[in-house]
Amino acid sequence: MTILLGIGLLLAAICGAPLFIIIGGLALLFFTAIDTNLTVIIGEMYRMTSSSTLVAIPLFTFAGYLLSESKSPERFVRLYRAYFAWMPGGLAIVSLIACAFFTAFTGASGVTIIALGGILHPLLMKDRYSEKFSLGLLTSSGSLGLLFPPSLPLILYAIVAKVNVDSLFLAGILPGSFFILLLSFYAIYMGKKNKVERVAFPWERFFLIVKKSWWWLLPLNLFGLVQGMGKAAYFFPLHGIADSFSAFRAFFVQDLIAIIPTLLTLLTATLWDEVKPALKEAFWLLPLPAIVLGGIYGGVFTPFEAASVTVVYVMLVELLAYRDLSFVYDFPRIASESMVLVGGILLILGCALGLTNYLVDEQIPMKAVALMREYISSKLMFLMVLNIFLLVVGCLMDIFSAIIIVVPLILPIAQEFGVHPVHLGIIFLTNLEIGYSTPPVGLNLFISSYRFKKKIPELYRASLPFLIVLFFALLVITYVPELSLGLVDYFGLK
Numbered sequence: 471m472t473i474l475l476g477i478g479l480l481l482a483a484i485c486g487a488p489l490f491i492i493i494g495g496l497a498l499l500f501f502t503a504i505d506t507n508l509t510v511i512i513g514e515m516y517r518m519t520s521s522s523t524l525v526a527i528p529l530f531t532f533a534g535y536l537l538s539e540s541k542s543p544e545r546f547v548r549l550y551r552a553y554f555a556w557m558p559g560g561l562a563i564v565s566l567i568a569c570a571f572f573t574a575f576t577g578a579s580g581v582t583i584i585a586l587g588g589i590l591h592p593l594l595m596k597d598r599y600s601e602k603f604s605l606g607l608l609t610s611s612g613s614l615g616l617l618f619p620p621s622l623p624l625i626l627y628a629i630v631a632k633v634n635v636d637s638l639f640l641a642g643i644l645p646g647s648f649f650i651l652l653l654s655f656y657a658i659y660m661g662k663k664n665k666v667e668r669v670a671f672p673w674e675r676f677f678l679i680v681k682k683s684w685w686w687l688l689p690l691n692l693f694g695l696v697q698g699m700g701k702a703a704y705f706f707p708l709h710g711i712a713d714s715f716s717a718f719r720a721f722f723v724q725d726l727i728a729i730i731p732t733l734l735t736l737l738t739a740t741l742w743d744e745v746k747p748a749l750k751e752a753f754w755l756l757p758l759p760a761i762v763l764g765g766i767y768g769g770v771f772t773p774f775e776a777a778s779v780t781v782v783y784v785m786l787v788e789l790l791a792y793r794d795l796s797f798v799y800d801f802p803r804i805a806s807e808s809m810v811l812v813g814g815i816l817l818i819l820g821c822a823l824g825l826t827n828y829l830v831d832e833q834i835p836m837k838a839v840a841l842m843r844e845y846i847s848s849k850l851m852f853l854m855v856l857n858i859f860l861l862v863v864g865c866l867m868d869i870f871s872a873i874i875i876v877v878p879l880i881l882p883i884a885q886e887f888g889v890h891p892v893h894l895g896i897i898f899l900t901n902l903e904i905g906y907s908t909p910p911v912g913l914n915l916f917i918s919s920y921r922f923k924k925k926i927p928e929l930y931r932a933s934l935p936f937l938i939v940l941f942f943a944l945l946v947i948t949y950v951p952e953l954s955l956g957l958v959d960y961f962g963l964k
Contacts, residue, residue: 528812529777530620533784534576535808538585540794545752552748556671559661561597563654565590566611573615583612587921606932609918613906617646620762627895630877640957641892645947676740754787815870822874852887864905896954904940907933
């Protein structure tokens with residue numbers, strides 16, 4: 471019986487059977503081989519449904535699909551362009567931010583490339599960017615938002631790894647911003663190189679506004695820094711340099727949080743003539759980040775409640791405020807398309823949890839830890855091997871299947887080497903984010919080939935410079951855990 475089941479699974483895999491059938495079949499095969507009650511698989515599926523965090527997945531997915539099917543992408547592009555058109559590489563930076571925003575809500579890089587590619591590619595070409603640069607930018611930035619809340623992979627990793635989803639949401643913000651920052655520097659360089667036309671920045675107006683408002687700007691933004699230095703000086707004689715540095719870092723982060731909205735306010739005031747119509751047009755979309763992040767970290771919502779409020783808000787905005795979508799004609803179609811993605815994730819997750827149960831019962835992760843310890847003794851070496859392995863996984867598997875199948879195997883090994891589970895999650899998702907655009911079989915390459923009607927080798931060459939930048943960012947994220955855990959520590963969620 472066991473042999474026949476194994477042969478049947480092999481034939482099903484060769485014939486291209488859905489992944490959940492293969493995973494569920496493997497669980498059945500292994501449990502049958504060791505004479506274990508098969509109801510454990512059903513039990514794991516039922517246990518999965520009791521997770522309140524899981525409910526956030528279909529809700530955030532539906533909200534993201536509603537946004538991508540409306541005219542909201544165009545509104546965001548116009549808003550970001552009003553803010554960044556003065557910079558060399560401004561439109562490229564706009565593309566990076568817009569792609570990151572929509573991938574964070576849809577959780578699917580393919581949706582972002584399909585939805586925004588048709589808008590941004592002609593604009594980039596019109597602004598005298600080379601076609602190679604434009605294709606590489608849109609292909610590699612399609613998955614850029616996977617580290618930003620409320621990204622579905624973040625939620626799914628939190629469920630599989632049994633970590634706090636609030637911590638994971640916070641942990642992804644700085645690494646995701648670091649990605650955008652590095653790619654923005656490259657975009658600025660290419661913008662100067664290609665002599666892209668840009669709007670002159672009104673520096674005289676900017677300095678005039680700063681001059682008139684320095685009396686409240688300076689004290690506000692130096693307060694955290696000075697307070698941090700004072701705390702550090704107080705802690706040093708009592709507790710040593712470690713606590714002193716922690717105190718300074720905490721107040722420096724507080725100061726940084728104050729600086730960002732201050733700069734945004736100055737930029738808005740300086741560019742008011744250009745920004746005003748774009749802000750007016752995108753006005754109803756601006757509260758979305760505040761609903762998700764402010765609601766969760768302000769203690770107002772749980773992730774599930776934030777997802778519910780987000781869906782209701784997006785529906786009201788698209789139906790009543792903008793009237794981009796029809797409740798009768800568009801909503802059933804969008805709900806069907808988004809739930810196909812969610813249904814696939816849940817089927818794979820349920821079957822994979824049953825398989826994971828077998829692996830734990832047979833102590834497979836512990837045996838893998840012992841094997842790794844024989845050949846790898848250094849945490850740095852382990853992280854290097856892990857990155858190589860995950861890049862290959864990212865090329866070959868979609869991100870949801872990879873999280874469900876691979877995370878239960880590598881999590882105990884990583885913890886044995888002293889890698890924090892939240893940091894591991896960011897490393898994991900970063901690798902798979904890059905793997906989406908990595909030759910020879912990165913998923914984004916094929917989606918871009920379909921969307922832009924280009925040959926795959928052409929997209930390989932176009933994506934290469936961006937991949938080099940992303941690989942550098944990956945090394946920093948991997949070997950500087952403070953980048954992932956800094957905000958988590960600051961808010962006391964670790």
